[in-house]
């Protein structure tokens with residue numbers, strides 16, 4: 001038979017839990033302070049990349065403050081209402097408080113979403129500036145290829161044709177030889193590197209020949225699915241010359257991990273030389 005006091009539990013459990021919550025919160029904050037988020041990613045090389053980093057920071061700070069307050073609040077409640085031999089009381093909740101924190105959460109998340117939509121939408125929905133360099137990006141298992149429209153700035157049509165004699169070996173994605181727009185197109189075949197000019201707007205037209213792939217360059221903070229049957233535009237202006245890794249960010253088959261190449265960001269002169277090399281081949 002337990003004594004009357006035995007039924008009230010122990011205050012030690014509540015105190016320990018409260019201390020544990022405080023320690024866990026302090027440790028979590030320490031992890032973020034010890035390795036600040038600007039050291040997580042390679043530096044962005046475009047304006048939208050910086051905008052996404054700022055949004056990331058905003059989201060992290062706001063949710064971080066809420067996290068710390070919520071955990072400290074929880075620790076305080078656990079400690080404040082620890083057992084002291086009193087009878088437990090029943091609370092039916094508080095409607096006013098519920099409305100307040102539901103509204104606060106909704107405003108916070110919808111607000112962050114509205115704030116961030118510019119960075120997301122601008123690269124996808126806004127028409128590209130007229131001087132944008134257009135590059136077709138084609139994903140296929142397990143290589144990227146690219147096509148430039150040539151001096152006329154226009155892509156030739158593809159001639160999607162079945163080739164009965166070699167149906168399964170011949171690539172049906174052939175630029176139509178009868179289309180004058182396609183005469184000067186520059187094809188950078190599977191596995192090629194591609195290049196853009198520094199400080200010049202670029203519009204990528206992303207397509208896929210087979211399954212869903214995803215075009216991803218960390219320094220651009222851009223990741224876009226390449227969907228069969230669609231041409232998805234994506235725009236950016238790279239401001240830092242260099243060579244940046246392009247990977248496929250969608251598990252697209254057994255060779256998915258091999259599906260990488262590079263994007264060069266070159267000065268106008270270097271780009272002209274690079275293009276000359278490519279077309280000479």
Ligand SMILES: [Cu+2]
Nearest residue numbers: 213248252259
């Ligand atoms: Cu892929």
